[in-house]
Amino acid sequence: MKTKSGSGHPDRGGATRREFLLGASAAAFAAGVPFVAAGPAVAAAPIELVHWSWLAASDGEVWAKMIAAFNDAHKDKGVQIRMELVPEEQYVTKVLAAAATGKAPDFGWGTAGKAAGMARDEVTVPLDDLAKQVGLDLADFSASSLEAARYPKYDNKLFMVPMDLMSLQPEINLDIAKEAGLDPSKPPQDAKTLLDWALAMTKREGGKVVRSGIMMTGAGVQTTVTWGIIAAQLGFQRASADLKTACVNPDAGKQAMQWVLDLFDKHKVSTRDVTDRYKAFGTGQGGIFWTGPWTLNGYLGQKLNFQTSLFPNVGGALHTYREMGGLELYAQSDKSRYEATLAAVKWLSDNSFLWTTVGRGASPRKSILERPDYKSAGAPWAVRGAFVDGMAFATEGEIPVVAGPDFTIYSGGNFLAKTLDGVWAGQTTIDQAMAQIQEQWQRGLDEG
Amino acid sequence: MTAATTMPDEGAPGLRPTVRAGAGDRRIDAVGYVFVAFFTVPFFLFNILPVFFGIYVSFTRWSIVGTPHWIGLENFTTALHDRWVATAFWNALAYGLIIVPCVTALGLAFALFVNRGYPLSGLARTLFFAPNVVSATVIGLVWVWLLDTQFGLVNHYLGFLGLEAIPWLTSTRWSLVGVSIASVWWDLGLAFVLFLAALQDIPADLTEAALVDGAGRWQRLVFIILPQLRPVLSMIVTLQLISTLRIFSQVYVMTNGGPGGSSSSPIYYIYSVAIVRNLFGYASAIAMLLFVAILVLTLLQRLVLRERS
Numbered sequence: 001m002k003t004k005s006g007s008g009h010p011d012r013g014g015a016t017r018r019e020f021l022l023g024a025s026a027a028a029f030a031a032g033v034p035f036v037a038a039g040p041a042v043a044a045a046p047i048e049l050v051h052w053s054w055l056a057a058s059d060g061e062v063w064a065k066m067i068a069a070f071n072d073a074h075k076d077k078g079v080q081i082r083m084e085l086v087p088e089e090q091y092v093t094k095v096l097a098a099a100a101t102g103k104a105p106d107f108g109w110g111t112a113g114k115a116a117g118m119a120r121d122e123v124t125v126p127l128d129d130l131a132k133q134v135g136l137d138l139a140d141f142s143a144s145s146l147e148a149a150r151y152p153k154y155d156n157k158l159f160m161v162p163m164d165l166m167s168l169q170p171e172i173n174l175d176i177a178k179e180a181g182l183d184p185s186k187p188p189q190d191a192k193t194l195l196d197w198a199l200a201m202t203k204r205e206g207g208k209v210v211r212s213g214i215m216m217t218g219a220g221v222q223t224t225v226t227w228g229i230i231a232a233q234l235g236f237q238r239a240s241a242d243l244k245t246a247c248v249n250p251d252a253g254k255q256a257m258q259w260v261l262d263l264f265d266k267h268k269v270s271t272r273d274v275t276d277r278y279k280a281f282g283t284g285q286g287g288i289f290w291t292g293p294w295t296l297n298g299y300l301g302q303k304l305n306f307q308t309s310l311f312p313n314v315g316g317a318l319h320t321y322r323e324m325g326g327l328e329l330y331a332q333s334d335k336s337r338y339e340a341t342l343a344a345v346k347w348l349s350d351n352s353f354l355w356t357t358v359g360r361g362a363s364p365r366k367s368i369l370e371r372p373d374y375k376s377a378g379a380p381w382a383v384r385g386a387f388v389d390g391m392a393f394a395t396e397g398e399i400p401v402v403a404g405p406d407f408t409i410y411s412g413g414n415f416l417a418k419t420l421d422g423v424w425a426g427q428t429t430i431d432q433a434m435a436q437i438q439e440q441w442q443r444g445l446d447e448g
Numbered sequence: 449m450t451a452a453t454t455m456p457d458e459g460a461p462g463l464r465p466t467v468r469a470g471a472g473d474r475r476i477d478a479v480g481y482v483f484v485a486f487f488t489v490p491f492f493l494f495n496i497l498p499v500f501f502g503i504y505v506s507f508t509r510w511s512i513v514g515t516p517h518w519i520g521l522e523n524f525t526t527a528l529h530d531r532w533v534a535t536a537f538w539n540a541l542a543y544g545l546i547i548v549p550c551v552t553a554l555g556l557a558f559a560l561f562v563n564r565g566y567p568l569s570g571l572a573r574t575l576f577f578a579p580n581v582v583s584a585t586v587i588g589l590v591w592v593w594l595l596d597t598q599f600g601l602v603n604h605y606l607g608f609l610g611l612e613a614i615p616w617l618t619s620t621r622w623s624l625v626g627v628s629i630a631s632v633w634w635d636l637g638l639a640f641v642l643f644l645a646a647l648q649d650i651p652a653d654l655t656e657a658a659l660v661d662g663a664g665r666w667q668r669l670v671f672i673i674l675p676q677l678r679p680v681l682s683m684i685v686t687l688q689l690i691s692t693l694r695i696f697s698q699v700y701v702m703t704n705g706g707p708g709g710s711s712s713s714p715i716y717y718i719y720s721v722a723i724v725r726n727l728f729g730y731a732s733a734i735a736m737l738l739f740v741a742i743l744v745l746t747l748l749q750r751l752v753l754r755e756r757s
Contacts, residue, residue, distance in 0.1 A: 089723065089724065090723060092726060093512070093722070093723050093726060096511065096512040096513050096726060097512050099513055100512050100513050100514075117511060117726065118513075121511070121513040121514055123513055210598075217618070218615070218618040218619065218707055219618065219706045219707030219708060220704070220706055220707065272615065272618055272619065273597035273598055273613070273615050273618055274597075274598070274618070275592065275596050275597065275598075275617055275618055276596075280598075285598070405724065405725060406725075412704055412706070413704050413705060413706065413720060413724065414724070417706075418532065418705075418706070418708055418709050421620075421706055421707045421708030421709070422620075422708040422709075424707070424708075425619070425620040425707055425708050425710070427620060427708055428708075
C-alpha cells in the first residue's frame, strides 16, 4: 500500500489562494464555453459530474479547493462536479466494480502507466479525439508527460490528462547539517559526497545507529525505490524500450542491491529499525531523506528546518523516480457525458496553477511553468525547486503493461518489494532475488 | 381459525395430537415464510450465492470487468507453486502455534483468578474483557506505537531490564511475534469470558466433595475443573484456530505482511492478490485452499479434543 503522508496541515498560502480564486473567476466565462456550445454537452437539466479522488493528505485539501473553484465558476453554466473520496488501495478495484455495473464515476485520479489493464478492458476512455473536440491544447503539455499518459500496447492512445509531475529528491535536515559542519549550499552530488554527508550526519550509540545519515527503513517502499533509482543510475533497465525483455543489465541491478545493503551493514549510515520514515525524518531522526513533494506541506507546517536538493549521481547516469498524476475518464453507458467531462477536466488542467504550486508536484503545462510567479507561489523555492528542476532526469516511472504493478519501484507490498525485502533481511541472496525478479517480470512482459 | 383436533387417550404417553391443517393454518404458514424470508433471502444472496460464485471464479481468470475466462485448475496449480502462498500458510500455522495456546492458557488463568472472587476481581473482569470490544484496526494502531523499535513503550521497559531493543515489527525474525502479541491481547477477552462462564457452571458439590476427600488445589484443577471445562476448551480452541487462520486486520495495519512476507497471512495475501493486483480468479483459488485447510485443521482438532463419552 502506498502512503504519501503529509501531516495534513492546511496550506498557509492565503495570498496565492486568493489570487487563484480571482483568476478562476476571471477565467470562468471563457472556461464555460464548452458547456454552452452546441452539442451533446448541452443539457436541458444541469449535469452533475461524479469525480472520485484518493487524495487524502494535505494535497487533498488543495484539490478540494480546485473542485470548489470549478463549481463556483460554473454555478450558472449547467455543470457541477461532485467529488467522492475513495481509499487509494481500493480505488482501482472500486472503479472496476463500478464500471462492471455501469455506474463508474465520470472521471478520477490515476497514476500514469499503472492502468494498462483498465485501458485494455476499455474501462478508461481514450482521449485523443475528445481533446480536439473540447479544445484541450495538447501542445502546451511537455512531450514526456503526454508520452507517459499513453499506452504503447493499446494503439498508443492518450488515456489521461496529465496534472502533476513528481519525483523523488533528497530533503536535507539543515539543523543536522549545521551540527555536522556541512555546507548546505554544496549538497551531495555524487556517490562520494553523498557518503561523506551521510557519515557526518549519522549518530551512533554503542555501535547502533540512532540517527540515520540517510533515512531508510528495513523493508518496504524506501528500500525498494532506492534500489530502483540506484539501479537505473548504474545502467539497469526493468524492461527494454520495446517492452519485450525484462531486466536489461542485471549485474547493475545486483550492484544496486549491494549498495543499499552497504548503507546498513558496511557504512552503517542507516538503520533498519525505522517504522515510519515520514515521522522519523520529521522528528530529526534522519539527515537526508529522499521523498516526494507530497511531504512539503506537512513538514513546513511542523516548522522543520530543511531544504531540498537534486538527487546525486551515484551510479554514473543521473536518474530518479518519476510519478505522474492525472485525470482519467471512465466508460459510461451515456457517451454524451464524455465531452462535458473532458471540458471540466480541461478547465481543471488550464487552472492548475494552485495545484502545481501549493498542491503537489511540478506542472506538465508549459504555459504554467513560464509564468513569472510560478517560482514565488506556494512553498519556498528552497524546498520546492528541486522537485520542479529535478523532473529533467526523473525517468523511472511505471512500465505500461498489464503486469505493471509488479514492476513499480514505489511500492511497499508488491512482488518487487517483497522479493527485495528478503535481500535486506538476509533471507535471499542477491543472485536469487535477481533471478526471481527476472523470471516474474519476463512473464509479465510476455503477457502484454 | 379452525383446526380439527383429535385428542389422544389420556395417559397415553408419547402420543401427540393429530392436527389437520386447514386454510387458516396455510395462511399462518405463508406469514411464517414471509418472516423467515427476511433472513433467508439476504443470507442466500450475500452468503450462499457468493460462496458458489467464488468456487466458480476460482476456475477462471477474471478481473471484475468482463466475463470470467474458464482456465480449469490453472489457478490452483499456480497457487501450489507460489512461494508467497506457502509463506502465508506457514505463517498462519506459526500464528496458530503462538496465539491459540497463549489465548487459551491466559484466558483460563485469568478466569480462574477472577472466579476465586479476590478483591478487585470485578474490575479485573472488565479490564480483561475490554480489549475484545475494540476493533482489530484500533488494536493494531495502538500496538504499532507500543512496539516501535525506537520509541515504543515495550522496548523502553526492556531497556530498564538491560535488554536490547527488539525490532518487533521491522525484522523478519520478530514481526510475526509482534503481530501475535497484539492478537493475543485482543483475543484474550472472549476466551476469558467463556472460561469464566464455564467455571461458574461447575457444580459446587463436586469441588466440595474433592475438598472433603483431601484433594489439593492442583488436584482439584486437574481432576475436577479441567475435565468439566473440556467442552468449552474444545470450543475456544476451535474458534481461536479459525480466527487465527483468518487473521488480517492486525497484519494489514501493523506490518503490511512484511518485511519480506514474514508476517503475511493467507487472508492478507488473498487481499493483496484480489484488491492490489485485481486477480480475482487466483484470489478465489487461494481462498478455496484456505477453506480446505481450515476444514481439515478443525476436524483434526475435534478428533484430538473429542469429548470422551
